[in-house]
Amino acid sequence: MSTLSATNSARQKVLGYPVDVVDQAKALDMIESAWQRGRGMQIVTLNAEMVVAAQQDAELDRIIRHAHLIVPDGAGVVWAVKLNGVQVQRLPGIELASATLRQAAVSGRRTVLLGGKPEILAQLSDELPQRFPGLNIVASHHGYFSLDEEEEVVDELTNHEPELVLVALGVPKQEYFIDRWQSYFPQAVFIGVGGSFDVWAGQVKRAPVYMQKLNLEWLYRLICEPWRWKRMGSTLPKFFLQVVQDCLKGKPQRVKPNDTAPQSCSKSDKTDCR
Ligand code: UDP
Secondary structure (H helix, E strand, C coil), X not given: CCCCXXXXXXXXXXXXXXXXXXXXXXXXXXXXXXXXXXXCEEEEEECHHHHHHHHCCHHHHHHHHHCCEEEECCHHHHHHHHHXXXXXXXXXXXXXXXXXXXXXXXXXXXXXXXXXXXXXXXXXXXXXXXXXXXXXXXXXXXXXXXXXHHHHHHHHHXXXXXXXXXXXXXXXXXXXXXXXXXXXXXXXXXXXXXXXXXXXXXXXXXXXXXXXXXXXXXXXXXXXXXXXHHHHHHHHHHHHHHHHHHHHCCCCCCCCCCXXXXXXXXXXXXXXXX
């Protein structure tokens, strides 16, 4: 059973963006329920960089707000939710994706891997079924295709009627892709997983566990991948300042009593799920 109470499974807001205070068990329950009902869902793994990017990108803004499940991936988002007095723990996208693969393997759910470099995908197509016995990878495609080629890629994937699609194209490309094509995969649970394929393939290392526990994974990424300074160096302070400003202005992003985490649903009834 989930360690979070019913109250804490409420939907919170961070700088106006929804965040579902769910732990892994609750998220997996929702995914299983989507599969059992044969209905798709989009899962966004929210962090501070994404929030700031969405403030300047109307499309990303809309996609985040309309996603079925928005999990607290980043330490900044967790910190902002906690400022509202709500207990929450990070649910890193890579861990949720891994747990979802494990769950998909149990019942042989048709799984697609999309994104990343061709050689990484080839490696994962071999290795993941060994790591998760029963995993049914029905198709995979690297992430280096043009917009013009997208339809062809989607056609190839829809033939397999996937129930799980992990999309590793980076933010916001993966969110745009899922938004554009999700309705062609009515039964699929979509998760945008960023660089997870590279980590699973051993090409990129996650932060040591003590840094993960201290919510310093972002710092580790900055140190190991200095090119991120440009992006994170401008977005993280912006995020921090805005959250502090909201807090000082007494503009709390409180839970509304009936504002609970959404159930999975198809694209057509997304409005009922917000
Ligand atoms: N990627 C891709 N196609 C592209 C650009 C990126 O498949 O056109 C992949 C890339 O190989 C990497 C992932 O997307 O595996 C992006 O990882 P990153 O850690 O940069 O993602 P973030 O979560 O930081 O956006």
